Amino acid sequence: MNQIQSINYPIYFNSVTTHLNNFINEGKYSRFFILTDEHTSTHCLPYIREKLNNRDDFDLIEINAGEESKTIDFCIGIWKMLIDFDADRSSLLINLGGGVVTDLGGFAASTFKRGIDFIHIPTTLLSQVDASVGGKTGIDIDNLKNIIGTFTQPKAVFIEHAFLSTLPARQVKSGMAEMLKHGLIADASYWNVLKISDLENPTDQLIYQSVVIKNKVVTEDPSERGIRKILNFGHTIGHALESYSLDNDSNPLTHGEAIAAGMICEAYLSHLKAGLPAGDMQEIVDTLLGVYGKYPIHESCYTALNAIMKKDKKNQGGKINCSLLTKIGECRIDNICTDDELCDSLKYYASLQYAQV
Amino acid sequence: MNQIQSINYPIYFNSVTTHLNNFINEGKYSRFFILTDEHTSTHCLPYIREKLNNRDDFDLIEINAGEESKTIDFCIGIWKMLIDFDADRSSLLINLGGGVVTDLGGFAASTFKRGIDFIHIPTTLLSQVDASVGGKTGIDIDNLKNIIGTFTQPKAVFIEHAFLSTLPARQVKSGMAEMLKHGLIADASYWNVLKISDLENPTDQLIYQSVVIKNKVVTEDPSERGIRKILNFGHTIGHALESYSLDNDSNPLTHGEAIAAGMICEAYLSHLKAGLPAGDMQEIVDTLLGVYGKYPIHESCYTALNAIMKKDKKNQGGKINCSLLTKIGECRIDNICTDDELCDSLKYYASLQYAQV
Structure with a gap:
């Protein structure tokens, strides 16, 4: 090891x-x-x-x-x-x-x-x-x-x-969001261990396992032609939230906080479009909100967020392209999402009842 | 073809x-x-x-x-x-x-x-x-x-x-300097044909041959670890002259004019350090001065030129590294040249008796 x-x-x-x-x-x-x-x-x-x-x-x-x-x-x-x-x-x-x-x-x-x-x-x-x-x-x-x-x-x-x-605890939790993602996209048993771990003090073993997952994916597809795109789960909406927050908030979201919110939205899209079971979606939402709380996304910023997503590197031919979960531990690439679907996922997030970040 | x-x-x-x-x-x-x-x-x-x-x-x-x-x-x-x-x-x-x-x-x-x-x-x-x-x-x-x-x-x-x-004739002649270089570093018979050609109107055949030479070299060594460096003949001093002229002259040297002057200086260094026969050196000098004339290099700018050469990408461990000819049609890489040798080559160029550009 x-x-x-x-x-x-x-x-x-x-x-x-x-x-x-x-x-x-x-x-x-x-x-x-x-x-x-x-x-x-x-x-x-x-x-x-x-x-x-x-x-x-x-x-x-x-x-x-x-x-x-x-x-x-x-x-x-x-x-x-x-x-x-x-x-x-x-x-x-x-x-x-x-x-x-x-x-x-x-x-x-x-x-x-x-x-x-x-x-x-x-x-x-x-x-x-x-x-x-x-x-x-x-x-x-x-x-x-x-x-x-x-x-x-x-x-x-x-x-x-x-x-x-x-590192401050908030920075450790930021990294933990990517580790949780590694479980969600590729290894359900790793997700099951992680979600009940001390997320502010990850062990050597957990870090090692995360790097093993990431490394396996990038080694198979170094220049992101295919399978590597699964690493983008949560990132289409997450990156938009991160950019938006950086521009608009005095205390902007960390990458992990933004990606956690993005994973919740994209879990919703996964349920809608890729067959993610409702129970899996709920488990993801509960776990991520429990760790990261909730970022207030007002309806007035949907247009701005959508404009940022339109510039996403994964898009093809002007269409917004997401990586979505089919179940916990499995991810499918190249799911074209409409503006309405993306907007619905933001509304879903906004409707969740949790303490704010 | x-x-x-x-x-x-x-x-x-x-x-x-x-x-x-x-x-x-x-x-x-x-x-x-x-x-x-x-x-x-x-x-x-x-x-x-x-x-x-x-x-x-x-x-x-x-x-x-x-x-x-x-x-x-x-x-x-x-x-x-x-x-x-x-x-x-x-x-x-x-x-x-x-x-x-x-x-x-x-x-x-x-x-x-x-x-x-x-x-x-x-x-x-x-x-x-x-x-x-x-x-x-x-x-x-x-x-x-x-x-x-x-x-x-x-x-x-x-x-x-x-x-x-x-293209203006001066631009065509600028490109011709690289074609002449291809002959000098890799193909004496091509050089012999080129030097008596109409250098303002290169034929399809001559251009094709030049691309074949360049392509063969870069295909062997795409990232310039070795043999590709032969293409830099004339360019250590030539690039320095080109940069200097761009900064100081109202009508700066073209790339080809700078490289032609650089090839004359480096032919001198080739004779000094790499065994280029005196007759070959003289033939190169006569041909290049005949086509490109002479650029006035004053002694006052040797220090500035040397400072530019010190930044050359081919250098290693702070030493200036030239590609030099062993004879017309053959080039040897990785010749470390001292500041004095480089200065001498500029003095040699300055001493040549020809019409100025």
Whole structure:
């Protein structure tokens, strides 16, 4: 349980001391750079420095924390720092942070001098079980999430349980939403274990199982032509809610909170269109509302949400395309949903009686 | 002589009518977009429209002509237009233009929604024999040429001799520099034919041969780990001259003029370091100066040129790395050149007695 093989790179668990040192020292790289944000500089870099025996022969690139940094402007900033540091094609970029750092750093590296190697050391639960595995890099434009990016695999991923203790509970729960999704789309027994677990303190074993599920899917379909789309369950509506909230709320939804709300809406659509049994739907709704509470979606914002969904990357020929559950543990891709159906799912969510987030 | 197979796509010669229509109509694409610049909109788009039976079910994206457009700002502009036009992952981008359009359009497409398909219809000799073949996409930052980009293969390339009649003689000669380079690095008999050809009116056959040479090299080594670097002969110094001239001259050097001067300097280095016979060096110098004249390089700009070379993508561990000729028709990669040697080659060029460009 300390290593998984992905497409063409290893995912290491809790073994940064041995394997990261081996990786850097094997002689393949002329230099290395570490990308952090202001939080991971403080809370995670000292841990990595210590594991690297306090060597200091690298340059540090730090960005602001938060989704607001996942822009082309910050990417240009990284490119220019790599230029200033005389990074060459044999340089290595180590992305130490959450999904913003790994997505942005991966994109910057995959395009710098037409591609330098990079590795991820994800420091949030969300990036450990989701962003760091599968080779998606990306930046946002005008709050359209990951609208620009590449499919480029890292050379290695290092998942360290130790970092989870640095996170606020809300961030851990955010990552947990993707883990719950992994159960819903691919493994009912995993879902059954998860839903009664301590969702603020996931064990090594649960994280490992989530990465195994995600890795299996992306390895089968690296560039999202087919089966990989099951990972988008909850994300058509969830991404729209996340973008909307980022633009309109002073304390925006986390990714996991948005995806949890999206999964509830899409469980409704799954029941409507893909045969998800009513009992399964109710179980999903109860579990997710129980963990994440409820986000107030007013009728006045349906049009704006629909407009965001129209820009979703999975759409084809102008039609909104969702991945829906046929039952807990099974997901079907390429379900075209009409504007009315999507609107109904939002109304369904709005009608649920629960405490607000 | 109307088709070559490249890495995983065809290069068609003078057969846009049949093959472009087939390509668009085979049902793979939801929509298509044509990227042009103000020149190709006027001089080349009507030709393509006619070949496409005047269909108008596409959107046009036009950029300003010239290297100044090969920036991240223009790339963002293309991304935003694709977003506004609701381009989806099944969209096709057709790049109709010279190297700026094909490099920039290729980069924009390869990163939009993590990559949509694109094809090139190169309209300059330079882009026909060089930029459009081999899957390099790129943009400049701070005049560092192609410092950002990807290796992404187009789905097809269409080379149409008809476009050459739309070009000023200086542009044709610019492309010819790359053809001459192909002879120098890989085929002495081709060089011997070329150097006595009408360099302002290259025949179909000569263009075809040049594409065959370039294609053979890039197919062997798509991501430039080894042999592909021979294509960089003349480009370490040539790119520096091109960047410098773009920043400092009211009428900057064309790419071909800069590369011709770069090839003379690097022929000198080849003689010094790689065994290029003196007679071969003299033949290269005489031929290139005869065609391109001489660019005045003052001693005062050696430092600036050296600083640009220090940023060259081929460098490793801070050392400037050139591809040099061992004789006409053969090239050796990975020759580390010192600052003094590079400076000497510029002095050698400056000492040559010829009319100025």
